[in-house]
Amino acid sequence: MAPSVLGLGVASGLGAYSGVASAVVGGTLAVLLGGVPTQITAPTGVLVVVLGPVVRAYGPLGTLNVGLLAGLLLVAASLIGAGRGMRYVPVTLIQGFFVGGALLITLRQINLILGSPGRRTGPVVLATVKAVTAFATHPHWYAVAVASTTLTVRMLESRLRLPGFLTAAAVATATALTQRLHLPLHHIGYGIRGLPRPSSAFLQTAWIVPLLPSAALLALVVAMESLRVVVSAQPSAAENQHSEDKELFGQGVANLTVPFFAGVAAAGSATRTAVNTRAGATSRLSALASCATLALLSFTAAPLIAQIPRVALSGVVIATMLRSINVSTLRSIARADRGQAVIVAVTAASPLVFNFAIAITAGSVLAITLGLRSVARTARVKRLSPYRESEFLDSLPVRRIPGTMPAEGRIARYSFHGPLLFATADRLLRPVSQTAAPAVILDLTGLTTIDVTGLAALRSTVHALAVRGTHVALRGVRAEHIAALRSAGLLDSTRATAQQTEDAAHTAAHAVAK
Known part of the structure; x- marks a missing residue:
C-alpha cells in the first residue's frame, strides 16, 4: 500500500507525507470507529481528482479546509441515518463515477510522465494530446521506462495476488538506478521522519461558504467509496442495519482529524479491503497493523523516500487506478441493459471534459430518466x-x-x-x-x-x-x-x-x- 499512498499524496499537491499521514491517522480512526472491521482507509485516486480544483483555487490550505468540512458533513449524515440511503444510489452511477475518476487521474499521470506536469486547465483529454505531441517531438524515454517498470510490476502483483513488497522493491530499484545513472528526474522530496504535533493553523473561516460545494462533493465521494464494502459484505443482514451509518461516522471523524496532521482526505478502499480480507483478516487488528507498518516503514525510510522519482510513483498510481476498474461488472451491465451501460459511459466520460459535479448531475438525470422510462413501460x-x-x-x-x-x-x-x-x-x-x-x-x-x-x-x-x-x-x-x-x-x-x-x-x- 505504501507506494500508492505516497503517489496519491504527491498527486494531491500536498506532498507524499500527506498521504502517509492520512493513511496512518485516518486509517486508524476509521477502523476503530467504523462499521467494517477489515476496512482499509487511505487516500484514493478519485478523492485526489475531486480535490484538484480546490488545490488550484485555494492551494494546499484549501485542501485541508475542504477535508475538514467534508468530515463534518459525514458525521452529520451518519447522525441522521443517511448511510442506509446510499443503498439506493444506482450501481451504474457509482461505477461510472469511479471509472471516470480512474481514467482522469491516469491521464494526468501520463501527462506528468510525458513531461507536461504544468497547469491543469481545460479538458484533460486535450492536455494529454498536447503532451503526446510534445513527447513525439522531444522524447525522453528514461521517464517512460521507469514509469512502465513500476506500472508493470504493480499490475502483475495485483493480477497474481502477490505481496505488496514487489512494488516497493521495484520503486526502490528505480530510485537506486536513477541516482546511479544521474537521470534528470524530479524527486518527491519527502523528508519528514514522523507525525508532527496537530496544528489548527490551516483553518480559514472565510473559506467555509465558498468551499461548501466542494466539501459536499468530497463527502459524497468518500461515502460512495467507503460504503461499497458495507453494501457488498452485508447486503441484507438485519443485525448489521446500522453498519452504514457507523462507517460514515468513522470516515467522518477520520477526515475531521487528518487535516490537523496535514493529511489529505481519505476513504475506505474496496480494493485494499478485499486484499486485506483475502490475506485472512477477520478483525480490526489487521487494519491497525497495516497502519502501524506503513508508519514504521515511511518514517524510518524518509531519506530514501525523498529520492523516489515522481514518475516511478506515477506508474504505481496508474496501475492502481486501472486495477480499481471492475471490468467484469462493466461487462455484466453492458450485457444486461444498454441503457444502463450508457449511464456508466456518460458518467465516466463527463469528468474528462467537464468536472465531477457535472458528471454526477448528468449521470443522475440520465438514470432517473431511464428509470421512469422503464417504469412507464411496465404500466x-x-x-x-x-x-x-x-x-x-x-x-x-x-x-x-x-x-x-x-x-x-x-x-x-x-x-x-x-x-x-x-x-x-x-x-x-x-x-x-x-x-x-x-x-x-x-x-x-x-x-x-x-x-x-x-x-x-x-x-x-x-x-x-x-x-x-x-x-x-x-x-x-x-x-x-x-x-x-x-x-x-x-x-x-x-x-x-x-x-x-x-x-x-x-x-x-x-x-x-x-
Whole structure:
C-alpha cells in the first residue's frame, strides 16, 4: 500500500507525507470507529481528482479546509441515518463515477510522465494530446521506462495476488538506478521522519461558504467509496442495519482529524479491503497493523523516500487506478441493459471534459430518466370481459345526461396495472376515453401509485366520459389512494368503502345521475 499512498499524496499537491499521514491517522480512526472491521482507509485516486480544483483555487490550505468540512458533513449524515440511503444510489452511477475518476487521474499521470506536469486547465483529454505531441517531438524515454517498470510490476502483483513488497522493491530499484545513472528526474522530496504535533493553523473561516460545494462533493465521494464494502459484505443482514451509518461516522471523524496532521482526505478502499480480507483478516487488528507498518516503514525510510522519482510513483498510481476498474461488472451491465451501460459511459466520460459535479448531475438525470422510462413501460391498462360477477365498487360523483343504466353486457371494464404517472397517464387513459360503452368500470386494484399529473388526467377523463353520458365507477381503490382521489373530487366519500353488488352499482349510478 505504501507506494500508492505516497503517489496519491504527491498527486494531491500536498506532498507524499500527506498521504502517509492520512493513511496512518485516518486509517486508524476509521477502523476503530467504523462499521467494517477489515476496512482499509487511505487516500484514493478519485478523492485526489475531486480535490484538484480546490488545490488550484485555494492551494494546499484549501485542501485541508475542504477535508475538514467534508468530515463534518459525514458525521452529520451518519447522525441522521443517511448511510442506509446510499443503498439506493444506482450501481451504474457509482461505477461510472469511479471509472471516470480512474481514467482522469491516469491521464494526468501520463501527462506528468510525458513531461507536461504544468497547469491543469481545460479538458484533460486535450492536455494529454498536447503532451503526446510534445513527447513525439522531444522524447525522453528514461521517464517512460521507469514509469512502465513500476506500472508493470504493480499490475502483475495485483493480477497474481502477490505481496505488496514487489512494488516497493521495484520503486526502490528505480530510485537506486536513477541516482546511479544521474537521470534528470524530479524527486518527491519527502523528508519528514514522523507525525508532527496537530496544528489548527490551516483553518480559514472565510473559506467555509465558498468551499461548501466542494466539501459536499468530497463527502459524497468518500461515502460512495467507503460504503461499497458495507453494501457488498452485508447486503441484507438485519443485525448489521446500522453498519452504514457507523462507517460514515468513522470516515467522518477520520477526515475531521487528518487535516490537523496535514493529511489529505481519505476513504475506505474496496480494493485494499478485499486484499486485506483475502490475506485472512477477520478483525480490526489487521487494519491497525497495516497502519502501524506503513508508519514504521515511511518514517524510518524518509531519506530514501525523498529520492523516489515522481514518475516511478506515477506508474504505481496508474496501475492502481486501472486495477480499481471492475471490468467484469462493466461487462455484466453492458450485457444486461444498454441503457444502463450508457449511464456508466456518460458518467465516466463527463469528468474528462467537464468536472465531477457535472458528471454526477448528468449521470443522475440520465438514470432517473431511464428509470421512469422503464417504469412507464411496465404500466398497462387492459379491457376485460363484460362485467358479470358481483364486485366491490366505489361510485364516482360525476354528472351525466339523465338516462337509465345499460344492460350488464354493455359495461366496459378496464384493469390498471402499474403506476399512473406523468409518463404513463396519456397512454393508459387514452383507450378509456375512446370507449363507446355506455358504462365504464375502472379497476384500480393493480394501480401501484399515482402522481398529480396522473390524478389530473384521470379526473379529466372521468369528467369527459360523464359529459358524454357515460356512467363511471371505480373498483378496488386502495386505502392509500382514497385521500388523493377524494381531494381531486373523484370519490364520493359516502361510498368510498361501501360494499356494493352489481344491482347496487346500478342503483348508485341512477342516484348519481339525479
